[in-house]
Amino acid sequence: MxxxxxxxxxxxxxxxxxxxxxxxxxxxxxxxxxxxxxxxxxxxxxxxxxxxxxxxxxxxxxxxxxxxxxxxxxxxxxxxxxxxxxxxxxxxxxxxxxxxxxxxxxxxxxxxxxxxxxxxxxxxxxxxxxxxxxxxxxxxxxxxxxxxxxxxxxxxxxxxxxxxxxxxxxxxxxxxxxxxxxxxxxxxxxxxxxxxxxxxxxxxxxxxxxxxxxxxxxxxxxxxxxxxxxxxxxxxxxxYSPNYLFEKLSNFPGGAILEIKMQIVKGIIQNVDLDGNCIQFDQISDFQTKLIGSLHNKSTILKQLSSISIDSYFKNISLNQLVSAFF
The missing domain is CATH 3.30.930.10 (Bira Bifunctional Protein; Domain 2)
Structure with a gap:
């Protein structure tokens, strides 16, 4: 010993x-x-x-x-x-x-x-x-x-x-x-x-x-x-975490509501479903596609979302609020 x-x-x-x-x-x-x-x-x-x-x-x-x-x-x-x-x-x-x-x-x-x-x-x-x-x-x-x-x-x-x-x-x-x-x-x-x-x-x-x-x-x-x-x-x-389904309902100041459902496999986002009164629904499918294949990682998602116009997809919600909804 x-x-x-x-x-x-x-x-x-x-x-x-x-x-x-x-x-x-x-x-x-x-x-x-x-x-x-x-x-x-x-x-x-x-x-x-x-x-x-x-x-x-x-x-x-x-x-x-x-x-x-x-x-x-x-x-x-x-x-x-x-x-x-x-x-x-x-x-x-x-x-x-x-x-x-x-x-x-x-x-x-x-x-x-x-x-x-x-x-x-x-x-x-x-x-x-x-x-x-x-x-x-x-x-x-x-x-x-x-x-x-x-x-x-x-x-x-x-x-x-x-x-x-x-x-x-x-x-x-x-x-x-x-x-x-x-x-x-x-x-x-x-x-x-x-x-x-x-x-x-x-x-x-x-x-x-x-x-x-x-x-x-x-x-x-x-x-x-x-x-x-x-x-x-x-x-x-x-x-390395087991595959999981992430579900979260977020309520933001001003009355904005966002519900997120994501399937995560080996840390990677496989699909994203969004619902809520802050969504521009005619554009949201394009937004969801942008996240497929990304790591469920705060810095990765922040970088991904920083490169797009949030206002094109969401109303009355900031970038930081949106990122927080994914965790």
Missing amino acids: LYFISSSNLPAFNLACEEYLLKNYEEDFFFLYSNKPALIVGKHQNTLAEINLEKAEQEKVPVVRRLSGGGTVFHDEGNLNYCFITKGEKGKLVDFKKYSSPIIDTLQKLKVNAKFEGKSDLTIDGKKFSGNASHVYRNKVMQHGTMLFSSDLKRLNQLLKVNPLKFKDRGVRSIRSRVTNISDSLSSRISLSNFADLIIEEVKLKFPKAQEFVLDEKDVQKIELLMAEKYNNWDWNYG
């Missing part, structure tokens, strides 16, 4: 690091990392159906898809994340309780009543502080989990607040739970860094032959390449 604490707080780097170590090393790993604010979506989720896109854009919070399944989570500097990568027998690789035990045991030693509950949750007095997910690769499993230590829970709830009625798809939906921070249950204050050190010590107790690991320059270069090609790429973070 090799262990380390990541020196990076870039969410795309740390998720790329997980995949790189899983697929390029034979050794078992345990490592911890803390990210700058970010929304991390599960592999099989529809990204737009899981996040408050408007708030994420306003606050410049990046959205990154991870390799494992499960629901969307919010990371910030008060959230400590852990990852186990181990080999095992096929069919017996996934064991959430086993790989959560260093976390539970560390907290028990701090006199915090932490428990493993349900399929993969860690709780304190019935409130969730950690969710876990896994990904199997050949004869190996990567299990990782969040740990809410001193996260901004208000911000978490705001960024994950979305209107589920806008999307119809087969993506995995996040299940919202009552959550709590670990720090609220500690009898004496410790820093997140101190908490990370205690978990590492617990891992070393459970794996006496564990040795410290450091990413070398070659590792970092390959992780950064994977980060650029995948984890910082719209195609992975948004376009």
Whole structure:
């Protein structure tokens, strides 16, 4: 077992690091990392159906898809994340309780009543502080989990607040739970860094032959390449979403109403149906054709619509209002 604490707080780097170590090393790993604010979506989720896109854009919070399944989570500097990568027998690789035990045991030693509950949750007095997910690769499993230590829970709830009625798809939906921070249950204050050190010590107790690991320059270069090609790429973070039907009714100041229905396949708009009192119906079929084949991406649609005369197709509605109706 090799262990380390990541020196990076870039969410795309740390998720790329997980995949790189899983697929390029034979050794078992345990490592911890803390990210700058970010929304991390599960592999099989529809990204737009899981996040408050408007708030994420306003606050410049990046959205990154991870390799494992499960629901969307919010990371910030008060959230400590852990990852186990181990080999095992096929069919017996996934064991959430086993790989959560260093976390539970560390907290028990701090006199915090932490428990493993349900399929993969860690709780304190019935409130969730950690969710876990896994990904199997050949004869190996990567299990990782969040740990809410001193996260901004208000911000978490705001960024994950979305209107589920806008999307119809087969993506995995996040299940919202009552959550709590670990720090609220500690009898004496410790820093997140101190908490990370205690978990590492617990891992070393459970794996006496564990040795410290450091990413070398070659590792970092390959992780950064994977980060650029995948984890910082719209195609992975948004376009990989399951195919979906987007439906939204928008009411604008002045009484304008616009209803949009779109079929999205691999992130690309396949068809568009529009209705409302602001439409110039004799021209609208030409407008709909212009959007077919475009990415369901705000910057793409803004660029597309900026090149045409909005007044030729719509009444009493601005460019920015029109763009907002598509998300």
